[in-house]
Amino acid sequence: MIEFLFALSIGTLFGIGVFQLLRRDLVKAAIGFAILFSAINLFFVAAGAFEGEFAPYVSNVEAGRQTSDPLIQALILTAIVVSFGSFSLVLGFVNIISRRYDTVDSNDINKLKH
Amino acid sequence: MEQNYFLLGALVTPLIGAIVALVFAYSNRLQRSIAVLAGLIAWVFCIALLAQVHDSGVQTYALGNWNPPYGIVLVADALGSLFAFMVTTIMIGGLLYTYHSHDKCMTYPAFIPLFLLMEVGLIGAMLTGDLFTLFVFMELMVLASVSLTAISDDQYGLEAALKYILISSMGTLFLLLGIGALYATFGTLNMAEIARSLLTGVRPFLAPASAIMLLCAFLLKSAVFPFHFWQPDFHTTAPTPVSAMLSSIVVKVGVYGIIRLVTLLFIEEAPLLERWLSTLGIIGILFGSLGALRTYNAKRMLAYSTFAQIGFILVGIGWGTPLALIGAIVYAFNHAFIKSSLLMLMGVVASFTTTKTANFADISGLGSKLPSLLGWLVLIGGLSLAGIPPLNGFISKLTLIQGGVDRADWANLIIMVAAGILTVMYMVRAWQRIFQQNPLPGAVDTKDEGDSLFAPLLLIVVCLLLGTVLAEPMIQLISETVRQLGDAQIYISAVNLPPPA
Numbered sequence: 001m002i003e004f005l006f007a008l009s010i011g012t013l014f015g016i017g018v019f020q021l022l023r024r025d026l027v028k029a030a031i032g033f034a035i036l037f038s039a040i041n042l043f044f045v046a047a048g049a050f051e052g053e054f055a056p057y058v059s060n061v062e063a064g065r066q067t068s069d070p071l072i073q074a075l076i077l078t079a080i081v082v083s084f085g086s087f088s089l090v091l092g093f094v095n096i097i098s099r100r101y102d103t104v105d106s107n108d109i110n111k112l113k114h
Numbered sequence: 115m116e117q118n119y120f121l122l123g124a125l126v127t128p129l130i131g132a133i134v135a136l137v138f139a140y141s142n143r144l145q146r147s148i149a150v151l152a153g154l155i156a157w158v159f160c161i162a163l164l165a166q167v168h169d170s171g172v173q174t175y176a177l178g179n180w181n182p183p184y185g186i187v188l189v190a191d192a193l194g195s196l197f198a199f200m201v202t203t204i205m206i207g208g209l210l211y212t213y214h215s216h217d218k219c220m221t222y223p224a225f226i227p228l229f230l231l232m233e234v235g236l237i238g239a240m241l242t243g244d245l246f247t248l249f250v251f252m253e254l255m256v257l258a259s260v261s262l263t264a265i266s267d268d269q270y271g272l273e274a275a276l277k278y279i280l281i282s283s284m285g286t287l288f289l290l291l292g293i294g295a296l297y298a299t300f301g302t303l304n305m306a307e308i309a310r311s312l313l314t315g316v317r318p319f320l321a322p323a324s325a326i327m328l329l330c331a332f333l334l335k336s337a338v339f340p341f342h343f344w345q346p347d348f349h350t351t352a353p354t355p356v357s358a359m360l361s362s363i364v365v366k367v368g369v370y371g372i373i374r375l376v377t378l379l380f381i382e383e384a385p386l387l388e389r390w391l392s393t394l395g396i397i398g399i400l401f402g403s404l405g406a407l408r409t410y411n412a413k414r415m416l417a418y419s420t421f422a423q424i425g426f427i428l429v430g431i432g433w434g435t436p437l438a439l440i441g442a443i444v445y446a447f448n449h450a451f452i453k454s455s456l457l458m459l460m461g462v463v464a465s466f467t468t469t470k471t472a473n474f475a476d477i478s479g480l481g482s483k484l485p486s487l488l489g490w491l492v493l494i495g496g497l498s499l500a501g502i503p504p505l506n507g508f509i510s511k512l513t514l515i516q517g518g519v520d521r522a523d524w525a526n527l528i529i530m531v532a533a534g535i536l537t538v539m540y541m542v543r544a545w546q547r548i549f550q551q552n553p554l555p556g557a558v559d560t561k562d563e564g565d566s567l568f569a570p571l572l573l574i575v576v577c578l579l580l581g582t583v584l585a586e587p588m589i590q591l592i593s594e595t596v597r598q599l600g601d602a603q604i605y606i607s608a609v610n611l612p613p614p615a
Contacts, residue, residue, distance in 0.1 A: 047297050075297075075303075082250060086283055090276070094276070097273065109273055112270050112351070
């Protein structure tokens with residue numbers, strides 16, 4: 001059951017994220033960017049979180065029972081750092097663009113179009 | 115397990131250079147010298163690595179002495195070391211151009227560290243043996259190049275940077291999904307171990323899906339149709355040395371990844387991927403060449419031309435035979451040198467105008483006021499890009515077309531040769547407009563002094579040397595590379611994995 005709910009929420013987050021990323025408003029697009037990355041992080045959690053029952057390295061594991069996968073947590077931590085960096089960069093760009101173009105509507109930010 | 119410290123050195127030198135350059139942020143001159151020094155040291159490391167790989171096979175370095183598959187392992191096989199050598203060589207050209215350039219954005223204290231971080235990302239992506247590290251290095255490269263474009267002297271750089279980072283994040287997403295799917299299936303991210311599991315003939319449900327997702331991510335990094343639309347804007351508005359790097363070596367990361375996919379990871383899915391690569395490559399060749407013909411800006415013309423040239427490489431990979439793969443790698447190698455030097459030359463032309471523009475309407479007829487060497491270099495570079503016989507572009511086109519004849523794929527060959535003629539047309543026309551015409555009325559004012567010609571001259575000389583005089587040893591080296599790629603076991607056994615459970 002929990003797997004199904006997890007899959008459902010990841011799918012929903014993906015849908016919302018893609019929809020937001022395609023909005024004309026750049027701030028909303030940036031938020032969509034963040035949502036998409038949370039969806040990815042949850043996807044990584046789903047890839048390994050439900051295997052074990054104990055925290056790795058610190059628990060005394062009885063024979064025949066499993067610890068959870070520590071690598072997944074390292075991966076998610078790295079992915080969070082990377083996505084946080086990109087997200088702040090995007091927000092910074094949107095901030096400067098909104099001042100330079102006086103709008104955050106991506107239809108009006110078209111100086112490159114000839 | 116044998117630890118090769120050259121691998122670590124090639125990766126860490128530019129990183130240390132970036133940090134040291136940040137410390138010396140108060141002196142721009144010093145920063146630039148540090149950058150050139152770091153680039154040179156990384157280059158020496160890469161040459162040593164190339165020689166070692168050639169002499170004694172695949173080299174590895176397990177980070178922190180954690181043995182694979184638990185730790186991250188750096189692997190330099192023939193392909194990786196060759197591409198890393200190409201990257202560092204061209205990066206020296208870019209750093210030397212920066213050293214002599216007068217652009218305002220290069221005086222910002224963050225420029226040099228970001229430029230070096232881009233190099234770290236590039237070298238790392240080519241030398242890592244771990245899929246997740248590949249993602250981290252590619253993201254480092256993207257973030258560095260996006261920031262560099264956003265601070266460009268061109269006022270539209272920011273718009274192009276925002277466009278690219280949004281699109282690139284979608285690509286990153288697919289890359290992460292593919293990596294996650296592989297991890298969920300195999301429980302490892304070590305490329306050699308995944309390849310070993312896939313070689314045993316096990317076909318997990320998610321393998322073709324993750325192959326397609328990884329392919330899409332790499333295609334996006336290489337700006338291949340249908341993921342190409344950001345590329346002309348992004349490559350045109352970037353500062354000159356950055357755009358030279360973007361259009362030559364950054365797009366090669368995608369090519370490198372695709373070669374890895376079809377020769378190491380997804381050998382069984384390769385025919386499916388290759389069919390797509392040929393089709394997308396041909397579309398790129400056609401539309402890139404036609405786009406380059408009718409564009410209004412010299413740098414933009416070269417960006418469209420990159421779109422077409424990547425198409426040539428992809429068709430070569432798509433043919434899938436060893437001969438065609440040799441052609442594709444030779445082509446990638448030559449294209450990187452020629453395109454970076456041509457973009458730098460156009461940057462030099464633009465630097466002689468007061469508004470730093472490369473629009474044909476403004477720079478037509480500028481040639482009489484420029485150094486005469488510049489005109490000759492543009493002509494040589496253009497003809498070489500088009501593949502006119504004595505120059506190095508001819509060698510790469512010849513090897514590629516040999517691969518096509520071998521496959522008897524006549525329809526694609528005709529399109530490729532026709533696109534070669536289009537290349538001559540747009541390059542020669544651009545040369546004529548800049549160096550042969552009289553200035554148009556209302557042309558922009560020129561300055562007496564522009565950027566130095568030293569870096570593009572150096573790159574053209576190196577590539578002519580490598581591509582003509584040393585063509586035979588180079589092609590032998592690449593044939594050896596392709597022979598090694600043909601046997602995935604060489605890579606897998608070099609990583610020293612524990613026996614399968």
